[in-house]
Amino acid sequence: MDECFRFIAECLASKESGGRGFVLNDSWSEYLRILKDLYDTSKVFDGAEEMFWTVLRFHKNMLSALVVAFVKRGGDHRWVLDNKGVTNFECRRHLAMILFPAVEEDFDMLHEMLIDRSQVLAESFEYIGRAKPESLRSGLFMEFKNEKATGPGVLREWFVLVSREIFDSRHALFVSCPNDCRRFYPNPASKVHPRHLEYFRFAGRVIALALLERVQVGIVFDRVFFAQLAGIRVSLEDIRDADPCLYRSCKQILEMDADFIDSDALGLTFVRELEELGCREVVELCPGGKNIEFNSQNREHYVDLLIQHCFVTSISEQVANFAQGLADILSSSKLQQFFQCLELEDLDWMLYGSENTISIEDWKAHTVYKDYKESDCQISWFWEVCRLYWSSLFFFFS
Incomplete structure (x- = not known):
C-alpha cells in the first residue's frame, strides 16, 4: 500500500512538473476495491487493522484524491469513513454530495x-x-x-x-x-x-x-x-456552545464530592423546572422522577436525562x-x-465557508473579463472597492 501510494504521488508530481505518460485513469478505481478487500482482511489478523489505517492516514491526500476522482453515485466506498482521520474535507464532502440525486440540466x-x-x-x-x-x-x-x-x-x-x-x-x-x-x-x-x-x-x-x-x-x-x-446521541460536551451555563452546572455536579452530594445539600430530584411563554411548570425527567432522590450514584444518569430533555425531547x-x-x-x-x-x-x-480573509490578488489573477480589459478604469474601481470592503470587514471583526 505504501509503495503504491508513493508511486502515484511521484507520477502525479512528475506530470505537474511537465512530465508525460501518467494519467489517473479509470483503471485506478480498481485500487479502491482492492483497499476495501485489504481492510476486510486486516480485521482477521492482530495489529493489521491498525497498520492499515496508519498507512492510509499517512497518504490521506492521495486516498482522498482517488475517492473524489472515481467514486460515483451508487458506489460502495463508505468504508473509508470508518476512520475519518484518513480522509480530508474534499473527500468527505464528495461522499456526502453523491448521496444527493443528480440534477438534470433542463x-x-x-x-x-x-x-x-x-x-x-x-x-x-x-x-x-x-x-x-x-x-x-x-x-x-x-x-x-x-x-x-x-x-x-x-x-x-x-x-x-x-x-x-x-x-x-x-x-x-x-x-x-x-x-x-x-x-x-x-x-x-x-x-x-x-x-x-x-x-x-x-x-x-x-x-x-x-x-x-x-x-x-x-x-x-x-x-x-x-x-x-x-x-x-447528544452528550454533555455537545451542549457547550448552546447553553454554557447548563454545561458548567452539569460539569460541577459530576465533579462534586460524593459525600457532599449524598448529604442532599442540593435538594434535587429527577425533575426539570422550566418557564415557557410566561408559564412555569415542573416536568419529570423520567417516570416517577419527582420521587427519585438525586445522589452520587445516579448523578451521571440525571445529567444525561437533563440534557436529553433540554436538547432532544423539547425540540x-x-x-x-x-x-x-x-x-x-x-x-x-x-x-x-x-x-x-x-x-x-x-x-x-x-x-458558511472559511473565516479567512479572501485573497483579492488570487481572485484577480483568476478572473476572466468579457467586453472589458484589466486596465479599464471600471475594472480598477471594482478591485479597489473589493480591497476597501474586505479591509473594513477585517477591521470590524478583529
Whole structure:
C-alpha cells in the first residue's frame, strides 16, 4: 500500500512538473476495491487493522484524491469513513454530495419563483414549502419582482436572504448560541409561530437546496442540532456552545464530592423546572422522577436525562420536520448517511465557508473579463472597492 501510494504521488508530481505518460485513469478505481478487500482482511489478523489505517492516514491526500476522482453515485466506498482521520474535507464532502440525486440540466423543468424582496420569507415559503419535491430537485429559476436580473448570482442572493430570514430570532424558529452567534438550533418555544412545523420543513428544504446548489448561506448548525440529524446521541460536551451555563452546572455536579452530594445539600430530584411563554411548570425527567432522590450514584444518569430533555425531547418535533424537509430533496434513506459522512466543521465550510480573509490578488489573477480589459478604469474601481470592503470587514471583526 505504501509503495503504491508513493508511486502515484511521484507520477502525479512528475506530470505537474511537465512530465508525460501518467494519467489517473479509470483503471485506478480498481485500487479502491482492492483497499476495501485489504481492510476486510486486516480485521482477521492482530495489529493489521491498525497498520492499515496508519498507512492510509499517512497518504490521506492521495486516498482522498482517488475517492473524489472515481467514486460515483451508487458506489460502495463508505468504508473509508470508518476512520475519518484518513480522509480530508474534499473527500468527505464528495461522499456526502453523491448521496444527493443528480440534477438534470433542463431549463424547461426549472422550478420558477418570482419573489418580492419585502416579502422574502412568506413568498419563498409558498414557492418552496408548497412545491412537490421532484419539481425542486430539477433546479430553481429565481427572479425578484420589478428587477430584470436573473441567473446564478440572483439565486445565490435569494438563498442568503431567505436563510437570514428563517434563522432571524424575530420569527422564533431558531435560537443562536451565546458563545457563537453564527450557530443555530431549533427553538423549543417555536410553537409561538402558528405554523412553525411547516416552516421547519420548509427550512430543511431550503438548506438541502443550498447544499445541492453549493451555495454558502452564511449560517451554521450547533453541535446539538447536527448530532440529532446524524442520529448521534447528544452528550454533555455537545451542549457547550448552546447553553454554557447548563454545561458548567452539569460539569460541577459530576465533579462534586460524593459525600457532599449524598448529604442532599442540593435538594434535587429527577425533575426539570422550566418557564415557557410566561408559564412555569415542573416536568419529570423520567417516570416517577419527582420521587427519585438525586445522589452520587445516579448523578451521571440525571445529567444525561437533563440534557436529553433540554436538547432532544423539547425540540424533537422541530428536528423531525426539518429532517423531513431535507429528506424531500435528499431522500429519507440517505439522510443520516449524509450527516454521518461529515464532521460538523465540514458542514460549516459547506454552509458558511472559511473565516479567512479572501485573497483579492488570487481572485484577480483568476478572473476572466468579457467586453472589458484589466486596465479599464471600471475594472480598477471594482478591485479597489473589493480591497476597501474586505479591509473594513477585517477591521470590524478583529
